[in-house]
Amino acid sequence: MDTRLKLRTYISETFFADGYSDQASFLKTGIIDSTGMMELVAFLESEFGVKVEDHELVPANLDSIENLVAFLGRRSAARPAAAAG
Amino acid sequence: MLTRLRLWRCARVGAGTRVHGRVHIHGGGRVALGAGVLLDGRAAPIELHAARGAAIEIGDGVVIEGGTSIEAQFRVVVGAGARIGPYAKVMDNQFHPVRGDRHQRPASSEVRIGEDAFVGERAIILFGAHLERGARVLAGTVISRRVPAGVAVSGYPAKPVKSAAPRDAGVPSSPSGPALASAASPSPVASATPAAAPPARKGGGPWQALAHAVARTLAVVRARIYLRACHLGSGVGTTGPVEVAVDPRGRAEIGDRVTFIGGMLATRIAVAAGASLAVGGETLFNYGTVIDARARISIGQRCMFASFVRLQDSAGGKTAPIVVGDDVWVAHGAVIEPGVTIGDGAVVAAGSVVDKDVPAGSMAIGNPARQMSLSLSRG
Numbered sequence: 001m002d003t004r005l006k007l008r009t010y011i012s013e014t015f016f017a018d019g020y021s022d023q024a025s026f027l028k029t030g031i032i033d034s035t036g037m038m039e040l041v042a043f044l045e046s047e048f049g050v051k052v053e054d055h056e057l058v059p060a061n062l063d064s065i066e067n068l069v070a071f072l073g074r075r076s077a078a079r080p081a082a083a084a085g
Numbered sequence: 086m087l088t089r090l091r092l093w094r095c096a097r098v099g100a101g102t103r104v105h106g107r108v109h110i111h112g113g114g115r116v117a118l119g120a121g122v123l124l125d126g127r128a129a130p131i132e133l134h135a136a137r138g139a140a141i142e143i144g145d146g147v148v149i150e151g152g153t154s155i156e157a158q159f160r161v162v163v164g165a166g167a168r169i170g171p172y173a174k175v176m177d178n179q180f181h182p183v184r185g186d187r188h189q190r191p192a193s194s195e196v197r198i199g200e201d202a203f204v205g206e207r208a209i210i211l212f213g214a215h216l217e218r219g220a221r222v223l224a225g226t227v228i229s230r231r232v233p234a235g236v237a238v239s240g241y242p243a244k245p246v247k248s249a250a251p252r253d254a255g256v257p258s259s260p261s262g263p264a265l266a267s268a269a270s271p272s273p274v275a276s277a278t279p280a281a282a283p284p285a286r287k288g289g290g291p292w293q294a295l296a297h298a299v300a301r302t303l304a305v306v307r308a309r310i311y312l313r314a315c316h317l318g319s320g321v322g323t324t325g326p327v328e329v330a331v332d333p334r335g336r337a338e339i340g341d342r343v344t345f346i347g348g349m350l351a352t353r354i355a356v357a358a359g360a361s362l363a364v365g366g367e368t369l370f371n372y373g374t375v376i377d378a379r380a381r382i383s384i385g386q387r388c389m390f391a392s393f394v395r396l397q398d399s400a401g402g403k404t405a406p407i408v409v410g411d412d413v414w415v416a417h418g419a420v421i422e423p424g425v426t427i428g429d430g431a432v433v434a435a436g437s438v439v440d441k442d443v444p445a446g447s448m449a450i451g452n453p454a455r456q457m458s459l460s461l462s463r464g
Contacts, residue, residue, distance in 0.1 A: 014230070015230055015231075016230075016231050027461070027462070027463050028463075030463065033213070033229055033230075033462065033463050034183070034434060034448065034450060034457065034461055034462040034463070035211060035227055035228070035229040035230075035242070035434070035450070036229065036230055037457065037461050038241070038242035038450055038451050038455065038457075039242040039243055039244075041242070041455075042242045042244065054455050054456040054457065055456075057455065057456065057457035057458055057461055058457075058458040058460065058461065059458065059460050059461055062461065063461070
């Protein structure tokens with residue numbers, strides 16, 4: 001399952017939201033609040049094996065499907081480089 | 086008959102409903118209890134607070150245990166057969182916005198606890214939560230969303246629990262002992278009002294202004310009695326009992342216009358020999374706060390501490406000072422552990438257990454708490 005679909009499935013099963021755009025802000029549309037954001041981060045860490053640092057807990061990384069996909073993309077791109085380095 | 090008298094503030098009380106111990110029903114809104122409800126306030130008081138125009142509806146056969154508080158600014162509905170508590174918190178409003186003017190109350194969002202649902206010890210059910218039929222929110226869990234029928238969730242952040250154990254089995258104990266934390270503080274205005282009186286409204290006439298002035302004077306007089314072991318600034322007030330134990334070799338300084346709000350449980354302050362507590366001006370403590378200084382606890386100005394918050398600078402074999410900056414908001418039931426420094430303007434979310442420093446202007450959330458940007462909250 002690709003990243004976008006995995007995220008949408010999780011959000012649908014956990015926060016019961018569907019029919020929103022990839023750009024929609026979870027916070028502004030009320031799909032996810034700060035308590036839910038912590039649940040989302042726990043999901044990212046367990047499902048995608050990324051360690052999200054506290055300084056990365058910002059809307060630019062987490063507050064839409066698009067932002068999440070980009071964030072996970074950056075993290076997976078960084079990992080091989082870090083391993084090689 | 087006695088039960089009905091004790092529940093005279095309720096709009097409706099069904100047959101066979103029982104009350105044990107202390108139950109505080111206040112706020113001027115509508116509280117309706119179904120048949121066969123048990124409110125067991127023997128171990129600790131229970132609070133049902135429906136603000137003017139708001140409603141709390143408790144279904145048939147619901148059991149609510151001691152120390153539990155349900156606060157409605159709009160509507161909280163508890164379905165038949167549900168069990169809540171002990172020391173659980175249910176609220177349909179966070180009372181203060183995370184960003185901007187903290188004295189502007191945000192919008193409410195109905196809370197529904199479904200039939201046969203279970204809310205564990207010190208769990209916190211926040212605005213917008215909907216526990217469907219038979220859903221279980223285990224001890225210490227904080228939740229603000231829908232929990233599907235029959236599903237159990239645990240932790241903070243909450244995770245589904247897979248077992249089909251009996252509803253009381255497998256409940257994790259609170260990692261920080263008696264206090265998990267979270268939620269919000271009732272507004273200073275509403276909570277400072279005696280339970281019997283309607284909430285103060287802005288723009289009231291001269292009589293209301295007079296009543297407010299009298300209440301404030303009484304609060305200041307009360308503070309001089311309850312807090313006599315402390316060095317008090319001017320205008321310190323308490324609207325309910327505060328239990329204070331300051332060792333003669335310890336020192337407690339309470340700044341100007343600090344307010345301790347009364348409620349279902351008294352706030353407790355303890356300062357040990359050689360230890361110190363300093364509280365900055367205009368800081369506000371809601372009921373049931375615990376401040377236990379064995380070394381040093383320093384709190385800045387204009388902070389807000391919600392109900393059941395705990396600050397202990399000695400716990401789990403560690404003793405180290407706690408420093409809280411200015412304009413910090415610590416929401417219901419949060420626990421601040423030894424050695425933690427919280428920066429100016431930070432927010433600690435309800436039920437969080439904070440074991441590391443919180444940078445200024447950020448939000449600590451979870452158990453153990455993580456630091457997230459304040460901009461990751463709805464407002």
